[in-house]
Amino acid sequence: MRSWDGTLDTQSPSDWVSSPTAKEAVLRMPDGREGRFLVTAGTLGAARVEIAGIGPAPFGDA
Known part of the structure; x- marks a missing residue:
């Protein structure tokens, strides 16, 4: 299984999470x-x- 990780930053947290x-x-x-x-x-x-992705990353080379 593929995995990826990183950090998500936002100036307005309510904009990106429901x-x-x-x-x-x-x-x-x-x-x-x-x-x-x-x-x-x-x-x-x-x-x-900080996040850990599950499966293929949605960025970079497909």
Whole structure:
């Protein structure tokens, strides 16, 4: 299984998350690709969270 990780930052946390209690979320890129991830540090809905992706990354080479 592929995996990826990183940090998500936002100036307005409410803009990018609809369910702050979710265990798993989806990152949608402008080109339509999506990737599932889990928050590994911080709280989903905060301005900065560390994440671990599940499956192929939604960015980079396809």
